[in-house]
Amino acid sequence: MSTHDPIEQQSTSHDPLALDNQLCFPLYAASKELTRRYKPFLDPLGLTYTQYVTMMALWEQDNIPVKDLGKRLYLDSATLTPLLKRLETHGYVTRQRSKEDERSVLISLTDEGRRLRERALDVPRCMGGCINMDSEDALRLKQLLEQLLAAM
Numbered sequence: 001m002s003t004h005d006p007i008e009q010q011s012t013s014h015d016p017l018a019l020d021n022q023l024c025f026p027l028y029a030a031s032k033e034l035t036r037r038y039k040p041f042l043d044p045l046g047l048t049y050t051q052y053v054t055m056m057a058l059w060e061q062d063n064i065p066v067k068d069l070g071k072r073l074y075l076d077s078a079t080l081t082p083l084l085k086r087l088e089t090h091g092y093v094t095r096q097r098s099k100e101d102e103r104s105v106l107i108s109l110t111d112e113g114r115r116l117r118e119r120a121l122d123v124p125r126c127m128g129g130c131i132n133m134d135s136e137d138a139l140r141l142k143q144l145l146e147q148l149l150a151a152m
């Protein structure tokens with residue numbers, strides 16, 4: 001009887017459960033690392049990363065139904081609702097029922113929420129300095145990730 005474990009003998013290049021063979025793991029690790037690097041730039045604004053991307057979406061399109069905002073951010077209502085309540089507590093957004101459809105809640109920026117945009121303008125530049133990747137590679141990576149999202 002052999003004392004060798006057949007799994008140990010398998011090369012990781014052929015092992016479907018090898019961490020190095022997973023697409024999901026480098027995406028997860030990179031996302032986590034990017035989010036961590038945002039923290040020193042977002043802390044002075046009083047925002048988490050998820051609140052920041054929510055505000056970016058609202059700076060692009062104000063007065064949007066929660067459902068549409070959730071689709072844009074790939075967030076479900078269980079995640080988005082408490083996040084929006086916190087942004088409302090900070091005075092950045094208001095939530096109110098649509099007059100056309102009582103089931104729909106509209107999210108709108110307050111004047112303070114619009115002013116926050118000016119304070120956040122340096123965040124992308126600061127983050128660019130944290131990533132050691134040329135702009136062409138970064139753009140290609142972004143395009144590939146958008147393609148992946150579209151395929152899902």
